[in-house]
Amino acid sequence: xxxxxxxxxxxxxxxxxxxxxxxxxxxxxxxxxxxxxxxxxxxxxxxxxxxxxxxxxxxxxxxxxxxxxxxxxxxxxxxxxxxxxxxxxxxxxxxxxxxxxxxxxxxxxxxxxxxxxxxxxxxxxxxxxxxxxxxxxxxxxxxxxxxxxxxxxxxxxxxxxxxxxxxxxxxxxxxxxxxxxxxxxxxxxxxxxxxxxxxxxxxxxxxxxxxxxxxxxxxxxxxxxxxxxxxxxxxxxxxxxxxxxxxxx
Amino acid sequence: xxxxxxxxxxxxxxxxxxxxxxxxxxxxxxxxxxxxxxxxxxxxxxxxxxxxxxxxxxxxxxxxxxxxxxxxxxxxxxxxxxxxxxxxxxxxxxxxxxxxxxxxxxxxxxxxxxxxxxxxxxxxxxxxxxxxxxxxxxxxxxxxxxxxxxxxxxxxxxxxxxxxxxxxxxxxxxxxxxxxxxxxxxxxxxxxxxxxxxxxxxxxxxxxxxxxxxxxxxxxxxxxxxxxxxxxxxxxxxxxxxxxxxxxxxxxxxxxxxxxxxxxxxxxxxxxxxxxxxxxxxxxxxxxxxxxxxxxxxx
Numbered sequence: 001x002x003x004x005x006x007x008x009x010x011x012x013x014x015x016x017x018x019x020x021x022x023x024x025x026x027x028x029x030x031x032x033x034x035x036x037x038x039x040x041x042x043x044x045x046x047x048x049x050x051x052x053x054x055x056x057x058x059x060x061x062x063x064x065x066x067x068x069x070x071x072x073x074x075x076x077x078x079x080x081x082x083x084x085x086x087x088x089x090x091x092x093x094x095x096x097x098x099x100x101x102x103x104x105x106x107x108x109x110x111x112x113x114x115x116x117x118x119x120x121x122x123x124x125x126x127x128x129x130x131x132x133x134x135x136x137x138x139x140x141x142x143x144x145x146x147x148x149x150x151x152x153x154x155x156x157x158x159x160x161x162x163x164x165x166x167x168x169x170x171x172x173x174x175x176x177x178x179x180x181x182x183x184x185x186x187x188x189x190x191x192x193x194x195x196x197x198x199x200x201x202x203x204x205x206x207x208x209x210x211x212x213x214x215x216x217x218x219x220x221x222x223x224x225x226x227x228x229x230x231x232x233x234x235x236x237x238x239x240x241x242x243x244x245x246x247x248x249x
Numbered sequence: 250x251x252x253x254x255x256x257x258x259x260x261x262x263x264x265x266x267x268x269x270x271x272x273x274x275x276x277x278x279x280x281x282x283x284x285x286x287x288x289x290x291x292x293x294x295x296x297x298x299x300x301x302x303x304x305x306x307x308x309x310x311x312x313x314x315x316x317x318x319x320x321x322x323x324x325x326x327x328x329x330x331x332x333x334x335x336x337x338x339x340x341x342x343x344x345x346x347x348x349x350x351x352x353x354x355x356x357x358x359x360x361x362x363x364x365x366x367x368x369x370x371x372x373x374x375x376x377x378x379x380x381x382x383x384x385x386x387x388x389x390x391x392x393x394x395x396x397x398x399x400x401x402x403x404x405x406x407x408x409x410x411x412x413x414x415x416x417x418x419x420x421x422x423x424x425x426x427x428x429x430x431x432x433x434x435x436x437x438x439x440x441x442x443x444x445x446x447x448x449x450x451x452x453x454x455x456x457x458x459x460x461x462x463x464x465x466x467x468x469x470x471x472x473x474x475x476x477x478x479x480x481x482x483x484x485x486x487x488x489x490x491x492x493x494x495x496x497x498x499x500x501x502x503x504x505x506x507x508x509x510x511x512x513x514x515x516x517x518x519x520x521x522x523x524x525x526x527x528x529x530x531x532x533x534x535x536x537x538x539x540x541x542x543x544x545x546x547x548x
Contacts, residue, residue, distance in 0.1 A: 003281070003519060047315060047464055047517040048310045048516055048517070049517075088519070206305065206306040206307070208308045208315060208516045210516075211280070213277040213515075214270070214317070215307070215319050216319060217307070217308075228300075228301075228322050229324045230301040232322060
C-alpha cells in the first residue's frame with residue numbers, strides 16, 4: 001500500500017456517465033477482489049481522494065469502472081492514455097473467497113468489483129445485476145456465470161430491482177456476494193437470512209483519509225468494534241466487505 | 250542548522266506536529282511516514298469512556314477544504330493507554346494527547362489517568378464544534394475557558410495546551426483567558442462551524458447538519474488569528490489551519506507560532522508532515538537561516 005503517481009493506459013466511456021480506466025501500476029499485483037483505491041484529483045482545491053472499487057487486475061495493471069458523480073470523477077473521465085493519475089491503495093479488505101456455488105448480486109456502480117470476484121471464485125456462479133437503464137459489464141461478466149438482469153425502466157431483463165429478478169429466477173447458490181446501494185444491500189441481507197445462507201456485503205460511505213484514521217466512514221455494527229469499543233466499524237479499514245450479520249443497515 | 254523548538258520546557262526536534270483528529274494515534278499513517286521524523290504526534294481526542302460519535306455522512310468536501318462532524322468517536326482512556334500509548338512509546342517522537350469531555354469532571358478524569366504515563370503534553374479540546382455538550386461550550390466564553398483551564402491545571406502532571414476555537418468574537422480575549430488561568434501554551438485554530446447543502450437531494454451534506462471546516466480554505470484566517478493570539482499572550486502558540494507545505498508552516502511561524510500542525514492535508518497526501526519538515530529545512534538552507542526559532546513572530 002502506498003500513494004503513487006501511476007499512468008493511465010486507456011480509458012473509455014462504457015455507458016452513459018460510466019467510465020472504464022486501465023491504470024499501469026505495480027500496486028495491481030497486491031490487490032484482492034473487493035478492495036478499492038483512493039484516486040486523487042489534480043486540483044488541490046478538491047483535497048479528498050475518491051474511493052473507487054477495483055474492477056479487475058492483470059500483471060501491473062488495474063482497472064476501475066466508475067460513475068461521474070461530481071467534479072472530481074468528471075476530471076478523471078477526461079484523462080487519456082499516458083496521463084498521470086495519483087492513487088493510493090489497494091485499501092480495505094476484499095471478499096473472502098469460497099469454493100461453493102455463489103450468487104453475485106450487484107446494483108449500478110456496485111457492479112464493477114464483481115468482475116474481479118467472478119474471475120477469482122472457482123464454483124458455479126449466478127450473477128444478478130441491477131441497473132437504472134442501459135446495462136454495462138454484463139457481457140464481460142457472462143463469461144463467468146449465468147447473468148440475470150434487472151432494469152428499473154424495463155429496457156432489458158426483469159423490470160424492477162435485483163430482488164424482483166431473483167423472485168423471477170430462483171437461485172441455487174450457497175453463498176452471496178453483494179455490492180450496491182444500501183436499500184439493495186438491506187434486501188439482500190434479508191433474503192440471505194431467509195434462505196439461511198451466508199452473505200458478504202461491500203459498503204460505501206463518504207471517506208476522508210481512506211486508511212482508518214479519521215473515522216469518517218463508519219457503519220453501525222452488531223458487535224463492539226475493536227478500534228473504538230462502540231458499534232462503529234470503519235468501512236475503509238475494517239471493510240468495505242462485511243459479513244451481512246456483522247452490520248446494521 | 251537548528252530546527253529544535255521548545256514549549257513549556259518540552260523540546261521538539263522540529264516544529265511540525267499532527268493536528269488532532271487527522272492522524273489517529275499514528276498507527277494508520279505509520280505505513281507512510283516515519284513517526285520518528287515528526288516533532289510530535291498529537292493524538293485524536295480521547296474521553297474518559299468510549300464515545301460513538303455522530304451519524305454518517307460525517308465528512309464532505311468543500312472548495313479548498315472539507316467539513317467534518319465525526320463527533321469525537323474515541324475508544325476511551327483505558328484502551329487508549331493500553332493500546333495507543335503503548336504503540337507511540339516505540340517512537341522517540343513527542344506525544345501530545347488531545348483530551349475531550351462533556352463536563353469538567355470528565356476532562357479531569359482523563360488528565361488524571363494520564364498523569365503517570367510517559368505523555369509529554371496535554372492538549373485540551375475546548376473547541377470541537379460537533380458535539381452537543383462540552384467541548385466548544387468551554388471554548389466560546391472566557392469565564393468557562395478560564396474555569397476549565399484552572400481545574401485541569403490543578404490536576405495535570407504535564408504541561409497543558411488549551412486548543413482554541415476560531416468561532417469567537419475575539420481570539421485575543423480567549424487566549425488571554427487561557428493564559429491567565431494557567432495554560433502553558435495555546436493551540437489554534439480548531440475548525441470553523443460550517444454547513445454544506447446538497448442542492449440536488451435538497452439535504453444537508455452532513456448528518457449533523459453542521460460540521461467543522463478545515464483545509465487550505467481557512468489558512469489566511471488561521472494565520473491572522475495566530476498573529477493576534479500570539480501578540481496577546483506571552484505563552485507559546487501552536488499554529489494550524491490548512492497547512493499544506495513548508496511555506497504555509499513558515500508563514501504561521503512568522504505570524505507568531507512556535508510550532509505548527511498539519512491537519513486536513515494528511516488526507517490529501519499522507520506524506521504531508523514529512524514534506525513540510527523537509528521543506529522547512531530546505532527553506533532554512535536556501536535563506537541561510539541558522540535557527541528556526543528566529544522565524545517565530547518575525548514579522
